Amino acid sequence: DAGITQSPRYKITETGRQVTLMCHQTWSHSYMFWYRQDLGHGLRLIYYSAAADITDKGEVPDGYVVSRSKTENFPLTLESATRSQTSVYFCASTQGVNTEAFFGQGTRLTVV
């Protein structure tokens, strides 16, 4: 199916474990983004990517790692999960020039 999909939709993990959230888009959009959303905050940018093999930090990158070996995939890895990383994570993509961004449905991550 065309679109942007995130997996898993829900994840519970333990403190200290590594966890990877997946994001896949079918449009070959150049730009991809990862946001987190917490109660009382808007969406905060974690990392973004302008193209394959090009990534850069956003507002809150600490504790996260990203990669983008293929245009369509942009996984987000929490190397050692902490309770403060309990959040809803959204992935987005945009072609980048005067176009709208498309968001996935989110991954709700709970770190216990």
Place this chain on the structure above:
Amino acid sequence: DAKTTQPTSMDCAEGRAANLPCNHSTISGNEYVYWYRQIHSQGPQYIIHGLKNNETNEMASLIITEDRKSSTLILPHATLRDTAVYYCIASRLGSARQLTFGSGTQLTVLP
């Protein structure tokens, strides 16, 4: 990117027009105004964007003042499904960090 200011919340009667204001007094000449909305627990959804001319699409109209320091998103006939948080964003065209979300306006459409 310029900072935007929006009211925290607004109510609107179903079937009436919803007018959501946004202040972006420090916007620069190459920054567009984007509007997104987020219905509870879903990913944000693009609504409309513009530079200096008023814009209209099937979802909404965007009115930007001549000095570009503020704008208004208009939902012409609000329905209960329009209840959502609406985000106004000022962003440079083509910027990789173009989507910086603030707190938005919680619009509640009342029956």
